[in-house]
Amino acid sequence: MSTLSPVSPNPASGAGSVKAADGGPELPVRRDKPFSRANLVQTVAGGYIPLIVATLVVVLPLLWMLLSSFKQPGEIVTTDLKILPQSLNLENYQAAMTTVPFARFFLNSLIVTTVGSTVKVILAILTAYALVFVRFPFKNVIFVVILVALMVPPQVSILPNYILIAGIGGKNTLWGIILPGLGTAFGTFLLRQHFKTLPGSILEAAEIDGAGHWRRLWQVVVPVSLPSIATVALVTVVSEWNDYIWPLIITDRPETMTLPVGLTLLQNSEGNGAGWGILMAGAVLVILPILLVFAALQRYIVAGLTQGSVTG
Amino acid sequence: MTRQLTGSPAAPAKTVPSAQRRGRWSGRTRRDFFVFLALALPNLALIAVFTYLPLINNMYYSTLDWTLGSASATVVGLDNYVSFFTSSDAPHVLGTTLIFTVVTVGGSMVLGLLVALALNAKVRGTTFARSAVFAPYVLSGVGVGLVWLFIFDPGYGVLSWLLRGIGQQSPQWINDPQLALVMVIIVYIWKNLGYCAVVYLAGLQGLPKDVMEAASLDGANGFRRFMSMSVPLLSPTTFFLLITTMISSLQAFDLIRIMTPLGNGTNTLIYEAYLQAFGAYNRAGYSATISVVLFAILLIITVLQLRFVERKVHYS
Numbered sequence: 001m002s003t004l005s006p007v008s009p010n011p012a013s014g015a016g017s018v019k020a021a022d023g024g025p026e027l028p029v030r031r032d033k034p035f036s037r038a039n040l041v042q043t044v045a046g047g048y049i050p051l052i053v054a055t056l057v058v059v060l061p062l063l064w065m066l067l068s069s070f071k072q073p074g075e076i077v078t079t080d081l082k083i084l085p086q087s088l089n090l091e092n093y094q095a096a097m098t099t100v101p102f103a104r105f106f107l108n109s110l111i112v113t114t115v116g117s118t119v120k121v122i123l124a125i126l127t128a129y130a131l132v133f134v135r136f137p138f139k140n141v142i143f144v145v146i147l148v149a150l151m152v153p154p155q156v157s158i159l160p161n162y163i164l165i166a167g168i169g170g171k172n173t174l175w176g177i178i179l180p181g182l183g184t185a186f187g188t189f190l191l192r193q194h195f196k197t198l199p200g201s202i203l204e205a206a207e208i209d210g211a212g213h214w215r216r217l218w219q220v221v222v223p224v225s226l227p228s229i230a231t232v233a234l235v236t237v238v239s240e241w242n243d244y245i246w247p248l249i250i251t252d253r254p255e256t257m258t259l260p261v262g263l264t265l266l267q268n269s270e271g272n273g274a275g276w277g278i279l280m281a282g283a284v285l286v287i288l289p290i291l292l293v294f295a296a297l298q299r300y301i302v303a304g305l306t307q308g309s310v311t312g
Numbered sequence: 313m314t315r316q317l318t319g320s321p322a323a324p325a326k327t328v329p330s331a332q333r334r335g336r337w338s339g340r341t342r343r344d345f346f347v348f349l350a351l352a353l354p355n356l357a358l359i360a361v362f363t364y365l366p367l368i369n370n371m372y373y374s375t376l377d378w379t380l381g382s383a384s385a386t387v388v389g390l391d392n393y394v395s396f397f398t399s400s401d402a403p404h405v406l407g408t409t410l411i412f413t414v415v416t417v418g419g420s421m422v423l424g425l426l427v428a429l430a431l432n433a434k435v436r437g438t439t440f441a442r443s444a445v446f447a448p449y450v451l452s453g454v455g456v457g458l459v460w461l462f463i464f465d466p467g468y469g470v471l472s473w474l475l476r477g478i479g480q481q482s483p484q485w486i487n488d489p490q491l492a493l494v495m496v497i498i499v500y501i502w503k504n505l506g507y508c509a510v511v512y513l514a515g516l517q518g519l520p521k522d523v524m525e526a527a528s529l530d531g532a533n534g535f536r537r538f539m540s541m542s543v544p545l546l547s548p549t550t551f552f553l554l555i556t557t558m559i560s561s562l563q564a565f566d567l568i569r570i571m572t573p574l575g576n577g578t579n580t581l582i583y584e585a586y587l588q589a590f591g592a593y594n595r596a597g598y599s600a601t602i603s604v605v606l607f608a609i610l611l612i613i614t615v616l617q618l619r620f621v622e623r624k625v626h627y628s
């Protein structure tokens with residue numbers, strides 16, 4: 001939080017001091033003078049205030065979640081609102097862990113995200129390479145099939161997939177959670193678009209050196225495409241971690257639940273006022289990892305999610 | 313001289329096609345054929361089984377009277393569709409979906425454009441603000457839903473405290489069907505606003521500077537420039553956002569499920585399909601019917617988008 005708070009007040013006070021130092025007593029107050037009074041008022045009102053308001057609207061609820069996760073039931077079940085918790089005690093986190101097997105959920109989420117994302121990224125790389133660099137009839141037809149799959153929302157497939165996966169014994173298993181989401185239209189599409197922009201000369205050089213497809217893929221194409229692959233990987237990690245509807249349906253026992261599903265379980269057992277602190281601790285555990293990943297690598301994530309396509 | 317010149321290129325020209333024809337199913341080409349299959353087949357098979365097959369199965373299930381988990385089902389033809397469209401379900405579910413979609417799409421686009429304007433200001437701190445505003449879009453809908461459920465809590469939520477401060481009683485957000493929908497819409501807009509803002513920001517930064525400057529020199533003020541220059545010039549961005557946000561609003565599930573577990577006034581198509589099969593009723597056939605209706609709507613939007621984009625290409 002200490003990283004979040006200083007940014008909003010600083011620019012405003014900075015602008016204020018500039019105003020005081022420069023003063024605005026010059027008679028012809030023209031708008032194009034950088035430090036004129038009118039211009040400063042305009043900068044603060046039109047520039048900083050909307051920016052600060054927009055940032056606060058996003059930051060405050062998340063800050064509230066974090067603060068509340070440290071509060072005792074007595075600090076929450078009260079009409080006298082206190083903003084800061086009395087102390088940074090972790091009792092809510094402990095309570096969340098003991099009420100439901102939270103460590104298990106966390107581990108399950110970690111496994112599902114790691115395995116699911118790794119396989120998806122590899123499949124996307126292989127398929128995109130094949131579509132761009134390997135000769136094959138009907139490649140355009142295959143590409144259209146992938147494009148159309150991009151537009152099919154996974155939500156309309158939940159019932160048939162449930163029947164299919166439950167039928168082959170995948171209910172309440174981690175592989176049952178992972179398997180149906182492994183086919184990747186989004187990653188394939190994104191990487192294909194990128195591979196198409198690679199200069200043919202680098203591959204020809206490798207081919208002349210006698211490198212086969214496998215070596216050309218891993219030693220030439222992948223190393224020069226790392227930013228695009230990172231984009232696909234991060235977007236995949238985010239969506240695997242947050243995935244809710246499918247794990248919710250295919251698991252009903254705590255042993256195989258992922259974090260978002262486990263939070264639902266926690267919500268059911270802590271549905272009264274005193275449980276909010278525990279629920280906020282749970283929310284922090286599901287939100288914080290992705291928030292940290294986003295803070296560190298947001299350039300790739302934003303690029304991937306606003307790519308001008310419908311993500312699946 | 314001339315005979316030599318025309319003669320020499322003609323010879324290879326004759327041999328190249330024949331070499332290609334001969335090599336079509338031999339040597340490198342044949343190896344490429346199998347390399348392609350080895351690389352692409354796993355992914356293509358997964359897409360076929362878990363994306364395409366369910367579409368067909370859904371249509372089949374929608375013709376069944378079938379309780380989920382039961383071994384037997386009766387084929388009832390289009391009865392499920394008839395009962396959906398003739399019962400009170402259709403106006404209720406379609407109406408809720410329409411309200412949710414229109415308000416969330418409109419709300420996040422209008423507010424997203426305003427936030428994009430704020431982010432486009434020539435002041436410091438815009439990079440941080442841009443990240444902050446986008447962040448909720450990548451966060452877990454379940455986590456976000458719980459945080460806001462706490463804020464909206466009529467007894468101990470911040471909102472009830474603020475309302476008490478101005479002498480108001482907090483409404484029962486969850487128990488009142490209409491307020492529950494309002495609550496879910498507010499939170500959905502909060503979560504998705506940043507996506508619209510960042511896409512609009514890219515659009516604003518791509519506006520032709522000379523044109524905007526010319527308008528400014530002609531004496532057009534900020535608001536005038538925005539309404540008669542920026543808004544029309546941004547129309548491709550607006551159209552793109554309209555389609556993408558509409559598609560994702562129609563698929564919104566996480567927030568709705570966590571904030572209103574029993575679907576009180578928030579039964580959109582996707583949520584009703586879920587509740588019918590996996591809620592209290594176990595009506596698999598009926599659920600599949602609603603999924604098919606949802607898919608049909610999404611298909612129409614996608615087709616409209618493709619047609620429109622084709623037409624748009626001629627302008628640019």
